[in-house]
Amino acid sequence: MSQRDYFGFDTLSLHAGASPDSDTGARATPIYLSASFVFRDSDHAAALFNLEQAGHVYSRISNPTVAVLEERIAALEAGVGAIATASGQAALHLAIATIAGAGSHIVASRALYGGSHNLLHYTLARFGIETTFVNPRDLDQWKAAIRPNTRVLFAETLGNPGLDVLDIPAVADIAHAQGLPLLVDSTFTTPWLIRPFEHGADLLFHSATKFLCGHGTVIGGLLVDSGRFNWDESGRFPELTAPYEGFHGMVFSEESTVAPFLLRARREGLRDFGACLSPMNAFQILQGIETLSVRMQRHVANAVRIAHFLAEHPMVASVSYPGLSSHPDHAIAARLMPRGCGAVFSFDLKGDRAAGRRFVEAMKLFSHLANVGDARSLVIHPASTTHFRMDSQALAAAGISEGTLRLSIGLEDADDLITDLKAAFRAAERG
């Protein structure tokens, strides 16, 4: 499935999508803060609106700075294109809304980020889109859950909260055997750690807020299409293969053999839902991507060191990091993610909810907040924050204990992070 890229990963990270500005010579990508763009004449205007010519009309649909980001992530993921969105959640919504509607069904991993679970389980259900959640490690569950009205299979490359490593080739095979695409959330891994299209995924998205941006500054999402899924052959997607009255009867799969999904997602999804990315945010994410591989190597190296430190600590019941041989997906992680398993993971502190709270409050370098993928190290205690309403039984059902802590390992000196963790253990133990 692999192919030769035009340039290597690091070169693409710096140059894909961007050339020196033809008008000013600016070497960095300019921030085009312009809501709209002047037509050369009335004919040019009509041609742009009708997809007869390429160009920018209005920044909700496309923008020069945002396009650089889209083309850069497309190059890094080896996708036929991308759409930048206001957030990762907007990217997930755009993916689903482009190929599913009332009466459609989704099969999704149950090991999902809480926001994605909410969208599928509660919000999309309100719009008539039903989701069956399955254990991502159980291939039979994936197969059994598929129905005639299923439109997509969805999972995270590294699932929440236990970092289940998705067996992308196996789940993709199940999807493709039924004429369905596999959509993955690749936020935790980034294209540096895994390129899901090389393993059979068809669509992917990122919360670019996390490692792609890398500095915890802006919110953004990216939806990328591999261009490999044959929507015509599947026969399940009239949204892409039959005339669309919302765009002059356009049949997207006739317009573009390999990118009809993105054509519709942009021409309908961005136009009508409007969750576009600001050019200012696109610039910040581009700045992050320029150093992606360098940062990810350091994130992973620090994470591995800290995971080993925790695994050997007497106050730790377990560490859920696929880079450790104790993790149930260690072997598959080594196969699919040889560069490492990212820098976000959970561990279970021996002790109750109060111990977890003392642990977090004693930390000085780790910031207590609800985010991951920052250059700074982060921590959150689900039992006293995101899941504080749940009793211990409900927490256990969600795969969380009262002492579960999630870490996002940053780029600091690992020794300093370990010193911070040691102090937190002492505080938790003191009671």
Place this chain on the structure above:
Amino acid sequence: MRIELDHRQAYAYTGGKPLLGSRPAVVFVHGAQHDHSVWILQSRYLAHHGFDVLAVDLPGHGRSDGPPLSTISDMADWVARLMREAGIGPALVCGHSMGSLIALQCAASHPSQVAGIALVGAAAPMKVSDALLEAARSDEPRAFDMINGWSHATINARPGCPGPGFSIFVQNRRLMERQSPGVLLNDFSACNAYDKAFAAASAVRCPALFVLGGRDMMTPPRAARALIAALTESAAAGSISAPRVIELAGCGHALMSERPDEVLDALRGFAGALPFEASAQSASA
């Protein structure tokens, strides 16, 4: 639209507009291992600006049933039959790469159906290197990588195709992957074996346009010089204007996606000056 031809289903994109049969017609012919979608912007524009458009999928390519045809002459005859079946012509026949040879041969073999030819990324002879032929024979993915690398002068083309936010480089790779195994070797073998370009040029009696990429590594501009000279000589003999040659500086072989507007401008200007009606009258006389 789908047309039954030779007891097989053929597909041609009509630019989002139905064929009327009464308008000047433009036929687009793709190159090796491609389909109609390489012409997407140019074909859609002209269909919405007064032309009947037929962007074909050659047999065995895209949505047209196989098997692929094995010679350029057979492909040219097939295009001419498709035009008749669709009820269009005489037409401007635009061809890219292998398609340019098909357009040339079509004009020579079926002069009454061709009002002009636009040869985009053209060369004659169109010899394929032994290394590439061998890769097409034994390792198609490697051949795709070779072609894709040599076909693009940049991956950062503006304004993008079919619009901003798309990768022209990866789209081309995926489009090649989409064709059936063996098609690439068939197409390259047809290009390699085609030795009638100069005989065809001497028979052409319609205006010709060349659109060439200044940094095209597949069909560099120098590889089109002999054909330009032959068509110039032929034009003089037929008392028609010499071929128009437009070289897009810095552009690679993927001209329609790297420089969609310039290619459109070239085609639009050329089509606007063609005597479609006169061709039709002489064809019916």
